[in-house]
Amino acid sequence: MMWRAFAPLARLLPAEAAHWAAVQTLRLNIGPKPDVPSMPLTVAGIRFDNPLGLAAGFDKNAECFSGATRLGFGHVEIGTVTPLPQPGNPRPRVFRLPVDQGVINRYGFNGNGMEHAARNLAAVNQRPAVLGVNVGANKTSADPIEDYHVAVARLATFADYVTLNISSPNTPGLRDLQADQLLQHVLLAGRSGLADSGKKIPLFLKMAPDLQTTEIRKIIACCVDHNVDGIIATNTTVARPEELSSPDADERGGLSGAPLFAMSTAILAEVAALAKGQLAVIGVGGVASGWQAYAKLLVGADLVQLYTGLAFNGLDLPASILSEMKLFMEFDGYGDVASASGQIPDAREAISHAFHLAQSAGLQVADPKLYW
Numbered sequence: 509m510m511w512r513a514f515a516p517l518a519r520l521l522p523a524e525a526a527h528w529a530a531v532q533t534l535r536l537n538i539g540p541k542p543d544v545p546s547m548p549l550t551v552a553g554i555r556f557d558n559p560l561g562l563a564a565g566f567d568k569n570a571e572c573f574s575g576a577t578r579l580g581f582g583h584v585e586i587g588t589v590t591p592l593p594q595p596g597n598p599r600p601r602v603f604r605l606p607v608d609q610g611v612i613n614r615y616g617f618n619g620n621g622m623e624h625a626a627r628n629l630a631a632v633n634q635r636p637a638v639l640g641v642n643v644g645a646n647k648t649s650a651d652p653i654e655d656y657h658v659a660v661a662r663l664a665t666f667a668d669y670v671t672l673n674i675s676s677p678n679t680p681g682l683r684d685l686q687a688d689q690l691l692q693h694v695l696l697a698g699r700s701g702l703a704d705s706g707k708k709i710p711l712f713l714k715m716a717p718d719l720q721t722t723e724i725r726k727i728i729a730c731c732v733d734h735n736v737d738g739i740i741a742t743n744t745t746v747a748r749p750e751e752l753s754s755p756d757a758d759e760r761g762g763l764s765g766a767p768l769f770a771m772s773t774a775i776l777a778e779v780a781a782l783a784k785g786q787l788a789v790i791g792v793g794g795v796a797s798g799w800q801a802y803a804k805l806l807v808g809a810d811l812v813q814l815y816t817g818l819a820f821n822g823l824d825l826p827a828s829i830l831s832e833m834k835l836f837m838e839f840d841g842y843g844d845v846a847s848a849s850g851q852i853p854d855a856r857e858a859i860s861h862a863f864h865l866a867q868s869a870g871l872q873v874a875d876p877k878l879y880w
């Protein structure tokens with residue numbers, strides 16, 4: 509309840525200031541802990557209390573891990589952290605699309621660098637949730653692939669898993685690392701970073717939604733060949749659905765939130781069809797309610813993450829999503845998350861099924877605008 513007041517207050521601030529205020533609020537690590545249903549599961553050898561996580565980009569400098577876990581998340585992914593501090597792009601660089609319930613950001617990996625993140629992570633003394641560390645390359649790096657090695661080697665010691673982010677649209681050239689040859693080198697860099705850290709933890713790769721099926725196939729094959737443990741699908745999109753009607757819809761950057769939901773779920777479904785059983789699959793993009801998170805599970809996600817939904821719905825969103833997911837699983841007769849995962853591999857069917865469940869459960873759900 510207390511957290512519900514946060515979103516309307518934060519909306520009075522410009523988007524980046526609201527983000528800063530949310531991080532500072534969670535840094536205080538106070539406030540009631542919501543009751544969240546127990547939904548334990550094991551993914552990539554890690555035990556999670558529940559399948560919902562905070563996506564990367566919210567806690568870029570690892571400042572509020574403990575506070576974020578108070579919201580009920582089963583995991584929190586900090587970062588993206590780059591080896592060196594960097595300012596990111598000039599402001600303004602984050603834009604709310606209120607009518608469309610989306611956000612466009614072109615932060616450009618602004619952050620204090622890995623030494624600062626390491627100090628913050630070293631100070632975390634309790635681990636009520638799984639901690640993921642997401643790393644990327646500096647904008648002006650002479651050797652971006654080496655940046656992945658360096659950042660993983662430095663930060664893996666604090667992490668339960670590490671994510672290589674090669675899918676931000678806001679660092680020139682970064683998404684080119686998704687191409688076959690370069691991808692191999694990024695994955696080898698991540699692996700050797702892990703070896704240098706001496707820590708045996710899972711390695712995840714985060715991919716863009718703006719990919720063709722042939723490219724997705726190559727990425728999955730490369731990940732399987734290089735013993736990657738999981739794929740996070742997806743990052744923000746550079747696409748702009750024609751139907752967007754907010755004034756800032758043409759700003760440059762990555763689009764997230766409601767307009768990304770169907771598109772990223774369709775990519776997730778493709779990824780799951782190719783990777784299920786070989787790689788863990790983490791679904792992210794446009795989740796702002798229990799039925800949307802459930803749809804991601806149905807197409808094959810093992811875990812689900814969100815970020816933009818918090819900005820529009822407030823900080824008690826994770827707890828309500830988890831209660832609704834549990835309700836839908838019971839409705840469909842699934843005793844645990846793993847049994848629900850992958851039961852409706854077609855994205856349109858899964859979305860329609862989950863939406864109708866929410867309606868039959870009497871939840872107030874608006875007809876979703878779906879952009880494919």
Ligand SMILES: Cc1cc2nc3c(=O)[nH]c(=O)nc-3n(C[C@H](O)[C@H](O)[C@H](O)COP(=O)(O)O)c2cc1C
Nearest residue numbers: 563564565588613742743764765793794814815816
């Ligand atoms: C303001 C903002 C900053 C983000 N920064 C990062 C980042 O640093 N690293 C990353 O991997 N993803 C980043 N993301 C992408 C999110 O983690 C997520 O993949 C994407 O927003 C889709 O999920 P959502 O619709 O629930 O926000 C960012 C997203 C937003 C909105």
